[in-house]
Amino acid sequence: MISEKTLKIVCAILSAILVALVCHIMWPYIDRQKTRLHYRSDERKLAAAEFLTDNMDEHFTMVGDGWIRYDTIFNRFEKYFERHGYHGESSPMTLQHIWDSVEVHSGPLKSEDFLRRMDTDQALSDVLIENIDAAFEAWQSVPDSLVTKDFRMFCEYVLPYRIGNEALEPTCRRHLWEEYRGMRDTMFTDIQSIEKAMNKVLREKKGYSNSELMWQFPYSIPVSRMEKMRRGSCMHICEYYVHVLRALGIPATIDEVDVWGNRSGGHCWVTVMKDSTTECALDALTGKNLRLTYRPIKVYRRTYKTNPVDKKAKETMPYDLTNEHRIDVSHKYFKTHTIRIKAIPEEAEKHGYPEYALICAYDNTKRLWTSVDYGKHVGDGVYEFKNIIGGNCAIMAFYDKKKNEHYAASQPFTITESGKVEMTRPIGNNKRDMKLTRKYPRFKRMDFHARKLHRTWVEGADNAGFDRADRLMTIDRIPGDINDTSIICKKKYRYVRWTVDKEHKSCLAEIRFYGKRTADGPEVPLIGRVIGGPKPTIDTRHPYKHAIDGDPATYFDKKANEDGYVGLDLGEGYEAYITRIKFYPRSDTNYIIPRHMYKLYCWDNGWRQIGIRFPMEHELNFTNIPEGMLYLLRDMDGGNEERPFTMDGDKQVWW
Incomplete structure (x- = not known):
């Protein structure tokens, strides 16, 4: 039997624990009140x-x-x-x-x-x-x-x-x-x-x-x-x-x-x-x-203030889209529109006509459609999305928050600048041919890198110091992604190199030299000992050898105020007439690369493969392709940068 003294001790301990627990729970509230009291007179x-x-x-x-x-x-x-x-x-x-x-x-x-x-x-x-x-x-x-x-x-x-x-x-x-x-x-x-x-x-x-x-x-x-x-x-x-x-x-x-x-x-x-x-x-x-x-579909602004969010949406939609400390400011940057999308009836019925649906953009880093906003069901399987920026392609999806999974609820659709919604779908049984040159749009930032090759040159010499070298070619324009230039050469050279003025910075992804051993002989790719500078250090990310390693995804980054060049010593007895130079500026390498495997897909309730090619040149040709769809070209041998596209005549229209 517990003594009265022991009982009092136990009660005192429990009371102290309870007080400490209440203080722990209440302390942040008390502390906030302390802040308010501090300014009661201001x-x-x-x-x-x-x-x-x-x-x-x-x-x-x-x-x-x-x-x-x-x-x-x-x-x-x-x-x-x-x-x-x-x-x-x-x-x-x-x-x-x-x-x-x-x-x-x-x-x-x-x-x-x-x-x-x-x-x-x-x-x-x-x-x-x-x-x-x-x-x-x-x-x-x-x-x-x-x-x-x-x-x-x-x-x-x-x-x-x-x-x-x-x-x-x-x-x-x-x-x-x-x-x-x-x-x-x-x-x-x-x-x-x-x-x-x-x-x-x-x-x-x-x-x-x-x-x-x-x-x-x-x-x-x-x-x-x-x-x-x-x-x-x-x-x-x-x-x-x-x-x-x-x-x-x-x-x-x-x-x-x-x-x-x-x-x-x-x-x-x-x-x-x-x-x-x-x-x-x-x-x-x-x-x-x-x-x-x-081009964004949505632009959001961070706020400290707590903004109102529909309770049901917060319970069922992704956290980022129902973040109470963000507001939609898309209209401050672009003309925006209210659009309505009708769900595929079978999908709407299967998911019980959810109160909310998502609008999603394609994110190729994940190779998934990623949600950017949510809209409300307005009846008959139609969902309304507000403040949407035009000039984009999207898809509507239902969302299971417990599983964190998206389910396509519509065909992909494009939104014009004026806000018109156009579904991508087959045009009857029509088929078409395609000639494709890229799997990803060529953005203007590629010109930034290409411009660095402007006014660089290729020269040949019979000595390693390139004394009295002959200039064989000058890049006098902003080059494209792939450049192939013929050279008229009347003498043989043992040494050949690409170079640039010391004070200028430049970058070169790849250069390949072609020539003839005899004046009337066949043209062959030239090989030899790689020469170049400056000498790499532990902090050199992009040394000169990257420009002649056969991989256009790597590049030589020549910094300003340093001697920089890359070329070949063909060796004694292996001198050649230089006949052609093929070079690539630093780029995203999303053009067609010979001998890679490419697969073409169209969206048909998921990405469906409709073609495969192993090109020998920098283009792909497909025949008998369903017309009117949303397409995706994937390089199976390198890179994950890819964007959906539609076709306008023979032109790829990127989304």
């Missing part, structure tokens, strides 16, 4: 505190063991850049080796290494108070030429203490104010000047730049770590820019495209606001005002 700051605490739900920090491992990378990156400077290559091979060594030692980055720690479960009063005071001081000192003093805009786009899921640093805002206040006061004269000032200070002076290596790190990086390495993905750089702008009292946020409508992947950029109508979009990737090269 109406505006109290309103700001209420805005932050009332909209705190769903905001979080990523925590976990992953940060311990990857802090090693950040610290080693910092040491590397301190030694070599921040203005060199964005992702030198040394950094890749550092990343690889951490992965070998600790395993690859995994989502389970990180956990969400909700802001509502933390005591953040000190962070909030520090943030509110600093935000007001900076905002109130902003010249009227930069920002209209709209309190709602201040709360939404200046005041927030976070922009992503970064770890919170209480003194971050004041630190950035001291670091960059001179830039604001001397270089920001109006909203249009912000782009030049940010580019001059952050990119040119401090060396912040995009790093493909950091695309592998999917979470927000806090300010202190970003300042160690000054490298990141588009998202990381954008988030740092927003922290800087907000610390200076300037409204800013991130606009983003989850999936492009006409290429793989997505993008994000910084949007700076003067008032509700005057905005400036800054592309942190290039450091310039935004120019959208690719």
Whole structure:
């Protein structure tokens, strides 16, 4: 039998545990009330505190063991850049080796290494108070030429203490104010000047730049770590820019495209606001005002504020599309439309006519249709989608949230610039022939690389130093992807090379030399000892041998102010008349590559194979192909960049 004394002790312990548990549960709420009480005598700051605490739900920090491992990378990156400077290559091979060594030692980055720690479960009063005071001081000192003093805009786009899921640093805002206040006061004269000032200070002076290596790190990086390495993905750089702008009292946020409508992947950029109508979009990737090269179906804007979302949609649709801290701003960038799509009756019946359906774009990195928005059932199997950007191809799908699976609910369809929906479907039993030259559109960025070959040349010589060399060919135009040039050559050469002026940078994917051993002999591919420069180092990603390795997917990147060339020493007794030069600029290599296997598909309730070819030249010919469909060409021997296309006469129309 338990004694009265023992019972009292047990009760006291249980009471203490209960009090501790209640305090643990209630402490974040009590802490938020502490923030409000702190400003009870300041109406505006109290309103700001209420805005932050009332909209705190769903905001979080990523925590976990992953940060311990990857802090090693950040610290080693910092040491590397301190030694070599921040203005060199964005992702030198040394950094890749550092990343690889951490992965070998600790395993690859995994989502389970990180956990969400909700802001509502933390005591953040000190962070909030520090943030509110600093935000007001900076905002109130902003010249009227930069920002209209709209309190709602201040709360939404200046005041927030976070922009992503970064770890919170209480003194971050004041630190950035001291670091960059001179830039604001001397270089920001109006909203249009912000782009030049940010580019001059952050990119040119401090060396912040995009790093493909950091695309592998999917979470927000806090300010202190970003300042160690000054490298990141588009998202990381954008988030740092927003922290800087907000610390200076300037409204800013991130606009983003989850999936492009006409290429793989997505993008994000910084949007700076003067008032509700005057905005400036800054592309942190290039450091310039935004120019959208690719076509989105949707553009979203990050907000701190909690926005209304239909409860049923939140329960049944993907999280990203029902994120309460994003709003649709597609109409700010393009003309948009409301479209209606009728589901395939059998699919609608099989899935019970769901209340919502998805509109999806093709993402070739996953080789899947990926959701970009959802629409509501308006009756008779018809679903309505609002604020949709035209000039795209999409498909409608039903979604099973428990299984995280999509089910095609319509044929693919195109949306014209004027908003007209056109279904892709067979035109009776009509058949057609096709001549195809690419599996992916050739975007303008390919001209950027090709332009670097302009005014480079090929020369032949009878000595290794190329003294008194003869110029055999000059590239006097911007070349295409594949270039084949005949040469009239009246003498033999032992040495032949491609070269460029020392002060110019250039890049060459592949060069092949052809010639004759005798004046009337047959033309043959020339072989010999590869010669070139500069000599590769540990940080050389693209050495000269990449231009003569038989693979146009690799390339020689010749930097400015260094001697660079690549060629052949044919050997003594093997001199030749140079008759032809075939060369390839650096490119996406999505043209047709001889001897690769290609498969042609059309969408017929899934991708159905309708042809296979092994080309010997840079084109493919198909016959007896169903007309009016959506097609996809796949290189089975390399590369995953592929886009759906339709045919307009003999022309591939890319989507």
